[in-house]
Every structure is written in structure tokens, then in C-alpha cells.
Amino acid sequence: MTQPAAPAAAPAKRKKVTIPMLRDKKKNKEPIVQLAVYDYENAIVADRLGIDILCVSDTGGMVLFGHESTTSVSFEEVMFMAQAVKRGSQYGLRMVDMPYMSFHLSEMQSVDNAAQYVA
Helix, strand or coil: CCCCCCCCCCCCCCCCCCHHHHHHHHHCCCCCCEEECCCHHHHHHHHHHCCCEEEECCHHHHHHHCCCCHHHCCHHHHHHHHHHHHHHCCCCEEEECCCCCCCCCCHHHHHHHHHHHHC
16 A cells, blocks of 8 residues: 655745845855846746846836837836736845936935835
8 A cells, every 4th residue: 555645844934025035146156136026927927937126117117118229118108017016026135226317307206206106
């Protein structure tokens, strides 16, 4: 008679990536993995794969919206992508590369615009 197979070990519960966690990885010479992510579905996949940093950037405007250059991608378009990634990710640290002219006019405008991505 054969023995029943041992139950598979449950994967370790993933924790939300934080800056201190990334510092520890760097200190311990562990790889830090970053991926450009522009939509909900890919944010889910990135989380499942264990990606540390999900980067939303104006390049997504070229990929998703057909812009010929990153300089024509609007603040609102990057915001749409950032919101989709936020809804799809639970664990990876989300980072937004602010688009052209969203931080060039004044320090206060830069801070105000950055705060909109955090909210």
C-alpha cells in the first residue's frame, strides 16, 4: 500500500514592500526587482511574481495610448495608469515617474502633483 502524498507547503504570506525592506535587501545584497507596469492586469501578475517595485511611467502613454514621445503624455493619463496599478497591486511598492511639465513650473506645483499620486 502506498503512503498518501504529503500536503504541499503553503506559500509564505507575502508582506507589503516597504522602504525599510528594500534597504535590508540592499544591505544583504539581495536582488531588488522593479518592473514597469501600466495597467490593472499586469499589476496583479507583478504581485503574484513577487516584484518589489511597480513603476508607472510616462512611457506607458506611448505603450497604451499611442503617444510618439513621453513629453506629450499628460498628467491625467499617468494618473489613470497609476490608479489602475493601485487597484491591481497589494504588495509591491508603487512608484510613479511624473510626466513632463508636471514638476517643472514650481516646487509647490511639484509637491501638489506628487501628492495627487499618493492619495
